[in-house]
Amino acid sequence: MTRAADYADASPTQVREMIRAGRWDNPTSGMCAGYVQANLVVLPRDWAFDFLLFAVRNPVPCPILDVTEPGETEPKQMAPGADLAADLPKYRVWENGRLTAEPTDARPFWRDDLVAFLVGCSFSFETAMAQAGCPVRHIECGCNVPMYLTNQPCRPAGRMKGNMVVSMRPVPSHLVSRAVLSSGRFPRVHGAPVWVGNPEGLGVADLSKPDFGEPVPINPGEVPLFWGCGVTPQAALMASKPPFAITHAPGHMFICDVRDNELAVFP
Amino acid sequence: MTRAADYADASPTQVREMIRAGRWDNPTSGMCAGYVQANLVVLPRDWAFDFLLFAVRNPVPCPILDVTEPGETEPKQMAPGADLAADLPKYRVWENGRLTAEPTDARPFWRDDLVAFLVGCSFSFETAMAQAGCPVRHIECGCNVPMYLTNQPCRPAGRMKGNMVVSMRPVPSHLVSRAVLSSGRFPRVHGAPVWVGNPEGLGVADLSKPDFGEPVPINPGEVPLFWGCGVTPQAALMASKPPFAITHAPGHMFICDVRDNELAVFP
Numbered sequence: 001m002t003r004a005a006d007y008a009d010a011s012p013t014q015v016r017e018m019i020r021a022g023r024w025d026n027p028t029s030g031m032c033a034g035y036v037q038a039n040l041v042v043l044p045r046d047w048a049f050d051f052l053l054f055a056v057r058n059p060v061p062c063p064i065l066d067v068t069e070p071g072e073t074e075p076k077q078m079a080p081g082a083d084l085a086a087d088l089p090k091y092r093v094w095e096n097g098r099l100t101a102e103p104t105d106a107r108p109f110w111r112d113d114l115v116a117f118l119v120g121c122s123f124s125f126e127t128a129m130a131q132a133g134c135p136v137r138h139i140e141c142g143c144n145v146p147m148y149l150t151n152q153p154c155r156p157a158g159r160m161k162g163n164m165v166v167s168m169r170p171v172p173s174h175l176v177s178r179a180v181l182s183s184g185r186f187p188r189v190h191g192a193p194v195w196v197g198n199p200e201g202l203g204v205a206d207l208s209k210p211d212f213g214e215p216v217p218i219n220p221g222e223v224p225l226f227w228g229c230g231v232t233p234q235a236a237l238m239a240s241k242p243p244f245a246i247t248h249a250p251g252h253m254f255i256c257d258v259r260d261n262e263l264a265v266f267p
Numbered sequence: 268m269t270r271a272a273d274y275a276d277a278s279p280t281q282v283r284e285m286i287r288a289g290r291w292d293n294p295t296s297g298m299c300a301g302y303v304q305a306n307l308v309v310l311p312r313d314w315a316f317d318f319l320l321f322a323v324r325n326p327v328p329c330p331i332l333d334v335t336e337p338g339e340t341e342p343k344q345m346a347p348g349a350d351l352a353a354d355l356p357k358y359r360v361w362e363n364g365r366l367t368a369e370p371t372d373a374r375p376f377w378r379d380d381l382v383a384f385l386v387g388c389s390f391s392f393e394t395a396m397a398q399a400g401c402p403v404r405h406i407e408c409g410c411n412v413p414m415y416l417t418n419q420p421c422r423p424a425g426r427m428k429g430n431m432v433v434s435m436r437p438v439p440s441h442l443v444s445r446a447v448l449s450s451g452r453f454p455r456v457h458g459a460p461v462w463v464g465n466p467e468g469l470g471v472a473d474l475s476k477p478d479f480g481e482p483v484p485i486n487p488g489e490v491p492l493f494w495g496c497g498v499t500p501q502a503a504l505m506a507s508k509p510p511f512a513i514t515h516a517p518g519h520m521f522i523c524d525v526r527d528n529e530l531a532v533f534p
Contacts, residue, residue, distance in 0.1 A: 173468050177459035180447040192444035197464050197490040201440055223464040223490075266533045 004030040012079065012255045016087040025089045025104045027251035029123065036189070036260055037253035038065050038078065038118040039230040040088060041237070042106075042246035045070045048115035050158030054236065055117070057155040061164050061228035063120035063188045065256070071112040078118055078256040085110045090249035097241030106246055114246070119230050120189035121253055122167055124260040125182065132182035134175050137216040144251060145169070146210035147229050151203025154232065162236030166194060166226040168207065170218040179225055185264045195226040202226060212250070271297040279346065279522045283354040292356045292371045294518035296390065303456070303527055304520035305332050305345065305385040306497040307355060308504070309373075309513035312337045315382035317425030321503065322384070324422040328431050328495035330387035330455045332523070338379040345385055345523040352377045357516035364508030373513055381513070386497050387456035388520055389434055391527040392449065399449035401442050404483040411518060412436070413477035414496050418470030421499065429503030433461060433493040435474065437485040446492055452531045462493040469493065479517070 004026060007015055012032050018024050028037055043051050048070070055062035066075040073085040085106045093101040093109055103109065122145070126136050138145040145167045152164045171179045176196065184192035195202055207224060208215045212231055218224060237245050248254065271293060274282055279299050285291045295304055310318050315337070322329035333342040340352040352373045360368040360376055370376065389412070393403050405412045412434045419431045438446045443463065451459035462469055474491060475482045479498055485491060504512050515521065 173462045173465045176443075176463035177447045177451065177461070180444045181451050181459060184444060184448050192448060194444070195440045196443035198440045198488050201488045221465050221468050 004028065007031040008033040012257050015255055016079070016082055019089050020083065020086045022104065028089065028253045028255060029251060032255050034127070034259050034261070036065070036078065036256040036258045036263060037121050037123045038256055039121050039233070040084060040246070040248040040254055041117045041119060041233045042084070042114050043242055044111070044244055045113045045115055047159070047242045050160045051117065051233070053157035054154065054160035055119070055233070057157055058164070058232070060190060060194055061154065061230065061232035063190060064117060065120050065188060066118040068116040070115050073110065073116060075116070075118055075256070078258055079254075080257070084116045084254065088248050088252055088254050090252035092247045092249050094237055094245040094247065096243055097238050102249055109246060118254060118256070119233060121230050122190055122227060123253070124189040124263060125186040125191075127260055128182040128185060129179055132178045134171055134179045134182065137170055138214070141216055143216065144213040146207070146215050147212035147231050148202065148204045148226075149211040149235060154236065159242070160236055160240045162232065162239040164194070165212065165229040165231040165235050166202065167213070167229040168210070168224050168226050170216065170222040170224050172219070172222050176223055176225065183227065185266055186260070187265060188263045190228045190230070193225040194228050197223050199224055271295065274298040275300040279524050282522055283346070283349055286356050287350065287353045289371065295356065295520045295522060296518060299522050301394070301526050301528070303332070303345065303523040303525045303530060304388050304390045305523055306388050306500065307351060307513070307515040307521055308384045308386060308500045309351070309381050310509055311378070311511055312380045312382055314426070314509045317427045318384065318500070320424035321421065321427035322386070322500070324424055325431070325499070327457060327461055328421065328497065328499035330457060331384060332387050332455060333385040335383040337382050340377065340383060342383070342385055342523070345525055347524070351383045351521065355515050355519055355521050357519035359514045359516050361504055361512040361514065363510055364505050369516055376513060385521060385523070386500060387530075388497050389457055389494060390520070391456040391530060392453040392458075394527055395449040395452060396446055399445045401438055401446045401449065404437055405481070408483055410483065411480040413474070413482050414479035414498050415469065415471045415493075416478040416502060421503065426509070427503055427507050429499065429506040431461070432479065432496040432498040432502050433469065434480070434496040435477070435491050435493050437483065437489040437491050439486070439489050443490055443492065450494065452533055453527070454532060455530045457495045457497070460492040461495050464490050466491055466493075
């Protein structure tokens, strides 16, 4: 049996073809090292403008990397030739804000009126953080990043609304600036932390009980850093209840042809 | 009577001439807005190599902006034609680590073997912080920035040794990243914070009792940010006790011809 790490050096095309052929339905973390991985949100055209405006008004948690033409599944900016209905290992299908299916192939669910959005994911800045010498605790622990639904409302757009979801990474006091500067280079994948310290100010009462993902230990002398999180659109779908939507399943991302470093705003 | 703010729009040459003529002996904060102000350290040539190496080994608290030729007083990089022995409003003279005089003119004390160093000062990044929308509490309060002698030893160099001194500015959780990113653009004037939160980890027991400067209020939901501080060389002089030294008096800085923005490493 192969592991994600066995595909660290594979090209995005190779891995997407393997996924499309039904030979990989596991999380993508660790595959195609150095390449951007993205969240997927798919909505009927009728809701697409509301969602796009929601993303534009809330670019930190919802940075848009690519948008397909209605009915098409090719992300022309991030991976020309790819198929967003087939090239992710696992999908979630939502009806009226409720999860109704978790298929490994979304082609049977696709419709002519669907618009697909790729949203930036924190994997990209985590590489830069680690290269800058900062700990990335959930990677050290081999678990999913802890995420919290905050008390901070996103700016609504039409029928789309919801509070911001943040991911949390604890960092020792002497490395906080480095974590901010290294992630801050990547505004298209959430950029710098939106909040440092004082979790209660975000309405987060207990860091050991995340709303999504898994808890991680915070060592003495470490400060919790909170980043805008790409789960925010999924939380907004659950709050806004569009009649139909498709997303990726958590951790089962779309792998782009663009490299992380191409998203940096300065070197 | 004129105030520093009356000279916000004056040129560095005008203000230095006024100081040299003995018509200004007050602090320089607020004068020549947008221009770099610098700390001064003057040592006999015999100690100059030790100090320069100390600065090179500790560039965050001791960023060197200019060094004169032995016996000369002209800082050719930062203000050609200026006179470091006459163009600061107040000096301190040190013998064997003890303060022995506080003259407004250092020319009577100058010697042929003296080397003068200009060291970056946080005034430059405070402008950038304020422009980025971050509070600069001691400016709001109209007092000197609070500074603390930490438990963090600088890397020694020859006879020069001492612990790092940090300045502290409290920032609300949602603006910490902005404070880091805006100050981080200016590594030649201390750059990003060296420490965020957890003052006890720096050996600072009580933020309301700074070792230099004045205390400032920290509001609920604010995090203390600590930057490397240009008082570190003065603390090192007190610890290392060279037979003779001259520095600026606190707050009475040298005003350079270079603008703050020219020191930014990215725009």
